[in-house]
Amino acid sequence: MMTTHKVKSVCPYCGVGCGIVLEVSENRVLKVTGDKEHPTNFGRLCTKGITCAQAIAESGRMEHAYIRSARGVEPRPFGIDEAIRETAKRLRAILDEHGPDAISFYVSGQMSLEAQYLINKLAKGFVRTNNIESNSRLCMASAGSGYKLSLGADGPPGSYQDMDRTNLFFVIGANMADCHPILFQRVLDRVKAGAKLIVVDPRRNATADKASLFMQIKPGTDLALLNGLLHLLVKNGHTDPAFIAEFTSGWEVMPSFLEDYPPDQVSEITGIPEADIRQVAQWIGESHEWMSCWTMGLNQSTHGTWHTNAICNLHLATGAICRPGSGPFSLTGQPNAMGGREMGYIGPGLPGQRSVLVEADRHFIEDMWSIPRGSLRTEVGTGTISMFQSMQAGEIKACWIICTNPVTTVPNRKNVIAGLQAAELVITQDAFLETETNRYADIMLPGALWSEAEGVMINSERNLTFMQKAVNPPGEAMPDWQIIARVACEMGFAASFTYSTSADVYLEIQKAWNPKTGYDIRGASYERLRETSIQWPCAPDSEDDRNPIRYLNNGISQNRKENADGTHPRLVFATESGKGIFLARPFLPPSEMPNSEYSFVLNTGRLQHQWHTLTKTGKIAMLNKLNPGPFIEIHPEDALMIGIREKDLVEVRSRRGHAVLPAVISERVRQGNCFAPFHWNDLYGENLAINEVTHDAVDPISFQPELKFCAVSLARCT
């Protein structure tokens, strides 16, 4: 008789982080259901969640390591031990000959916390380079740097529970209905109970369809709107002067700065009717509790950091932060991007929300890793884009890519391809054999998938969920953390990378408690996590699984602050002064504006039933039926003007390259704008890759590229 058992885990797709239950029999997952006890989804799952186990088996998995004897030839399978030795030997040779900065790492928000921690430890502590980037640079870097400047530390101050109590949702640059579907269900439950839903987006997406008021903004003009709303809140007497006085600094300059954003001018810049701007300001001002949710529409911009600052300004000015039902809530893209940010896998980061640029942080981590003081370097790079440029220039000679597919997902991707071609050594570590990036690899290492190993993932609201192992990895595939640890050992760092289980790695991570930011997972042991998910800050002996509000001055996870008069403030932000900081951020146009030759604005993004580069969802019949193929959305007036009909092949051309996609004529986009999903790439046909076209100008603070806005021409293919 067939016996089945159940294991608990987390959905490996979006940053909502839904709990799942896998029904397993004879090394196969038979069924996936939502975990009714999980505080994120209470049993609900979207289409991707329900089907998430289907890509584990018979889906083109990489079951062995592969090595290419020369560029461009077919790779040959190798034993995993031999491939790990070869990887280590070649990395070590480059390190010895050219020094630490000849090596680079490009990693992912879809790896477990343990793998993210180890790769950063290897890069910064042992190879001793800060050349480590992750796909979060394309995703959450702006939200992270914005939070740090406004509130002192990365990560949202509130939690999903705010959604059950708020009176108004201000959703800007986020298509929650498609990209965070189960969280959006929670939003809609609250809307049914009377809360308002404001949606700001240039595209009338599925989220906008449910809005109480939809603002179809001109792309790239969000700063004018955000400043304009604060202008009206001030004029309407809807700010909270007591909160501003006690918990913030920098307000002095705001009223005069905001004078430049009267509603008539904001309407002119943004294309939103003045009455709507006034209405939304009135609603926000009158809402007892209100929260904002944003994602790539604001982050993927050359002013991404400023967007987060402008949102924080609104919350600090209305005192709607750090209390149930209110706060600036940046939604995370990938299932463990929050974990990666906490581990410091973007540029200068160190574990526990630390940075190589801060001496005390370096000393703490040097001691934790038992390396001499002064080992950690302070020279830092300028992001993913420039890392691939340094490869092209020959400065970086090796790149180890784990759990990400940059040949398709980095803007202006020709630079990525040229960088990989110029590098002496390209290592990819992926769960699947056929990916666009694997085509450029010298060594390919087979990673186990989420359900094939133990580990932890942390979602948008700082909630840690344990992934139990459900099945064995196929062939010689191995958990990512273990491949990293073994390569590190072979490189000569065995004293610091010998771990027998992921639990050992996690025990080390728990030491990274940071009393400055409140980052604290000391109380979230593997033993406890096996029973239930836990939200940080979580101090040892803490009994609550849920810790929904940060920056409380209770002296538990964060240092307690005392005022000169001996009193204790209720809230202390992670800034030097302990106050939230107002930052006046003027509206500036995007960096690449349309002109007569490239007269349209291209917007790119996601569809509900596919995931990024399709290595997983593209193999699932149910999902392919729902979102079958690529397209470009064009407004009917524009289509008429350039003579394009439904399904015609359209050439989308920019200064950098072109793609050819079938037309969908749609009023969802504004006139002058077009939209294409970026899911379908080289494996699905020629000229599909939209990142041939996109541009790679970056935000000067976060180094996040402006993926949501570039100038293109459109023409019917003849």
Ligand SMILES: Nc1nc2c(c(=O)[nH]1)N[C@H]1C(S)=C(S)[C@@H](COP(=O)(O)OP(=O)(O)OC[C@H]3O[C@@H](n4cnc5c(=O)[nH]c(N)nc54)[C@H](O)[C@@H]3O)O[C@H]1N2
């Ligand atoms: N189904 C599905 N879900 C996913 C993913 C997936 O691949 N598939 N990926 C996950 C990841 S990693 C991420 S980062 C998230 C992304 O989640 P989202 O950011 O919600 O998704 P996107 O489609 O990238 O774009 C969001 C919205 O930004 C809008 N936008 C473009 N330009 C502007 C602008 O100038 N101003 C404003 N206000 N809005 C603008 C777009 O029209 C779009 O509606 O989704 C996660 N969830």
Ligand SMILES: Nc1nc2c(c(=O)[nH]1)N[C@H]1C(S)=C(S)[C@@H](COP(=O)(O)OP(=O)(O)OC[C@H]3O[C@@H](n4cnc5c(=O)[nH]c(N)nc54)[C@H](O)[C@@H]3O)O[C@H]1N2
């Ligand atoms: N034009 C445009 N481009 C974009 C965006 C956009 O909005 N527009 N969004 C950007 C954003 S926000 C993001 S997050 C990136 C995402 O970009 P990527 O990270 O490049 O996209 P994925 O397809 O998720 O790539 C994950 C890779 O890891 C592999 N993999 C999956 N699970 C595992 C595992 O457990 N172990 C290992 N070793 N490998 C695994 C998959 O097979 C796949 O090859 O794209 C960015 N690019």
Ligand code: SF4
């Ligand atoms: S909402 Fe996100 S985490 Fe939840 S089931 Fe869907 S894809 Fe998975």
Ligand SMILES: [Mo]
């Ligand atoms: Mo993302």
